[in-house]
Amino acid sequence: MTRKPQDTAPRNGGIGIEWPTMAIATLIYGGWLALTWWHAALPTPVIVVAGGWLVAWHGSLQHETIHGHPTRWRVVNAAIGAVPLSLWLPYGLYRDSHVAHHRSPHITDPLDDPESRYVASSRGVRHVAARVQATLLGRLLFGPFLAVLALVADEGRRLARQPGRVARDWLPHLALVMPIVAWLEWTGFGTLRYLLLVVYPGLSLTLLRSFAEHRANLPGPSRAATVERAGPLGLLYLNNHLHTAHHDRPDLAWYRLPAHQRRHHARLSAQAGRAHRSYGEIVRRFALAPHDALVHPGRQDRR
Template sequence: MPNYLDEAQRDEVLRLRQRFTGRSEWPTWLLLLGVYSAWVGLLLASHRLGLWPTTLLMIPLLVLWMSVQHELLHGHPTRWLWLNKALGYAPFAVWYPYTLYRDTHLAHHRDEDLTLPGLDPESRYLSREHWQHTSSLYQTLRWLDKTLPGRVVLGAPLALIALAREAFVSLRQGQRQAWLMWLTHAAFTLLMFWFIAGFSDVPVWHYLLLISVPALSVSMVRSYYEHRPTERPEQRSVINEAAWPWSWLFLHLNLHLVHHDLPGLPWYYLPRVYQSRREQWLARSGGFLVQGYGELFLRHALNPIDSPQHPSA
């Protein structure tokens, strides 16, 4: 339990974990069952639904699936890591192997390294030296990526290019674990494509480019202003008081400081813990508060939210 929580906060978290819901984690089990059933059901029903209605339903489902995978890698709904991995290994979102996502994201939870390029695997910032050695075209793309529409359009392609570059380097170096991870992921992905091609009206290329990539783009809305570079680590994670459907699609990860401070707290308890001590969380964040994603759209449709260069890296 973090040592900065007062006694009342500690008691509240412990009490929640000891409840039947906290011990059984039935909301996460229900969510898992729902996502798997909906994915299979939508594809099987695509003959009747039609291609584009299926597409429009599949995109938010994949966004939700990525949020579920995030919950699994943090130790839910079971204490057995191998079982959580098996539950979350399905490559519905295609691009990121579960193992890679798990390892990089857990490294991202070293709060003292948050936002620092080269140390935080999920940092969206560049060091001054790196910035100075990039082309003017790339710098323009990174500035556009700092607007919210730019993040939606460019965020996924930039992330996938970086992923391909890192995968190529690790495979070229002959890293055994990288080869095992990517070959296993490729095998399951091909099996998934076989199911899509054989049992649905959704072409594989359509699923790949017009469902999985847009889903990744929607998920980029959450990470757009999740962290900021500032001196104190606890003031680097946002509290975004987003409403439904965003908060549900992201499983309340918009309350990001609460998640970083209590990474073992299941998704369905995050709002309760935040609301019970809202003023304390806001004070701890240094006022790093956003009133929903609509505010970000209005303020940063054209204006970059900050610089792509990290101010101190």
């Protein structure tokens, strides 16, 4: 996460505000406040489902703001997305990593794409972590914990090389985390309980989306796959299940992606290779089976 590319997403042309995205942001933040305020009246399963949904939905909203939505003003978009409901990941790190992912000329290559799930070698800690998450069940159960560990390790190394940049990314994040933690403690929800019941399942939902959205042997330059029917998860992921379409037009707002997918279905399908029919299909195929090889095919001869 040491690369610092600039976000070049268009500023929405002549559109001042994208109201569908603003409505989603209002639902997320309003729902979060309601859930944490009235948590004592809610059964634990409701808290897990609703809280996990809201945190995952918020991650989808952050993704929209990184791509220049819902306004033409970068500072407003960042203000909408930077509230750290998940607590653990600074918005700036996510933004820089995701922009680098889109700009990578070799998407899925772990030495060039910071969001790659592949590893460069069959040895070491990273390979062990990838093996644990090779199946969908392993990714959902252990992926959130391993993602936080990976962030700690990466940021520890970066701190030794670039302490100023680490401070620039983390100090604003911690300043925003503090009032959230204070709110959780004041309402009696509790930070640890929030991490276990809300953040962890929310990150698992996000990892379900990203589990099969890229593969090194797909024909298109983005190596992106498509899930044709997402059901309610399409709203949760803000149509990012149409991942080939998103990489084709990363500037499009989430609610415009389905129309783009329909208009260019043949071309995008050729780029995506075999599309997944649904997330149900992904669960059936990969719950206990690996989605792909762990070592990137371009790195196998360098092991």
